[in-house]
Amino acid sequence: MTRPAPATDPAPDEGLSLHRIGVRFGGLVALDDVSLRVPPGRTVGVIGPNGAGKTTLFNVVCGFVTPTSGRITLDGRPLRPRPHRLARLGIARTLQGVGLFAGLTVLENVMVGAEHAGHRPESAWEALERCGVAPHAHAHPGGLPYAVRKRVALARALVAQPRLLLLDEPAGGLGADEIGELGELITGLSCAVLLVEHHMDLVMAVCDEILVLDFGKPVAHGTPAQIRTDEAVVDAYLGAAA
Numbered sequence: 286m287t288r289p290a291p292a293t294d295p296a297p298d299e300g301l302s303l304h305r306i307g308v309r310f311g312g313l314v315a316l317d318d319v320s321l322r323v324p325p326g327r328t329v330g331v332i333g334p335n336g337a338g339k340t341t342l343f344n345v346v347c348g349f350v351t352p353t354s355g356r357i358t359l360d361g362r363p364l365r366p367r368p369h370r371l372a373r374l375g376i377a378r379t380l381q382g383v384g385l386f387a388g389l390t391v392l393e394n395v396m397v398g399a400e401h402a403g404h405r406p407e408s409a410w411e412a413l414e415r416c417g418v419a420p421h422a423h424a425h426p427g428g429l430p431y432a433v434r435k436r437v438a439l440a441r442a443l444v445a446q447p448r449l450l451l452l453d454e455p456a457g458g459l460g461a462d463e464i465g466e467l468g469e470l471i472t473g474l475s476c477a478v479l480l481v482e483h484h485m486d487l488v489m490a491v492c493d494e495i496l497v498l499d500f501g502k503p504v505a506h507g508t509p510a511q512i513r514t515d516e517a518v519v520d521a522y523l524g525a526a527a
């Protein structure tokens with residue numbers, strides 16, 4: 286499931302970069318001096334125990350949370366993310382859970398994503414096929430298994446042809462086989478991916494690099510092989526699961 290490395294290294298400021306991001310909620314420090322780069326075509330994972338700040342980091346990139354300190358750049362240019370402007374920037378996301386429109390069919394749900402991003406509605410079929418859910422196109426999401434609905438949500442994000450895909454706990458609620466298939470799908474993507482996830486097998490299989498947070502602080506950053514053997518990470522988080 287390992288992703289082929291891009292043929293050339295991206296330029297140093299290409300892609301999304303977080304520079305020394307801090308977030309406070311009143312007296313609570315949710316993120317403390319966190320820097321991270323997601324270059325084009327790479328998959329970067331963010332892991333850590335409950336309350337480590339992973340969702341907050343995701344929300345900073347989506348524009349739901351404004352950092353207290355630090356800055357964000359996209360291709361070296363300052364970026365102030367706003368949720369309603371993400372599509373225009375070429376950024377798509379999936380949410381924890383599913384978040385589909387119950388009153389629309391699978392196809393219509395994905396067509397909404399296409400239209401929102403300014404793409405032809407017909408491109409929805411490609412996204413459905415890519416995510417293996419085209420046979421369910423005319424069904425309503427409510428009657429479909431959870432794993433299928435998650436794939437539809439992924440299709441809705443991919444139909445926007447994003448340069449950067451943000452995945453918030455995509456393995457949540459899936460079984461082992463379904464997680465394996467999700468991993469295959471992620472490794473086949475050509476866009477950059479920022480993955481926030483608890484499921485270590487998936488993270489280790491699909492990520493080019495991983496940032497580990499604990500109490501909002503970066504405690505390690507490296508390739509899956511480096512993270513797996515990092516003593517601080519094993520002690521604080523991975524334990525025997527590594």
Ligand SMILES: Nc1ncnc2c1ncn2[C@@H]1O[C@H](COP(=O)(O)OP(=O)(O)OP(=O)(O)O)[C@@H](O)[C@H]1O
Pocket residue numbers: 310313314315333334335336337338339340341342
């Ligand atoms: N809107 C908020 N207001 C106040 N505190 C918050 C808010 N959002 C998050 N927090 C706190 O910030 C810290 C980091 O939370 P966050 O949800 O980012 O962690 P997480 O790593 O995603 O955890 P989990 O794995 O449980 O989802 C926690 O202590 C949380 O209680």
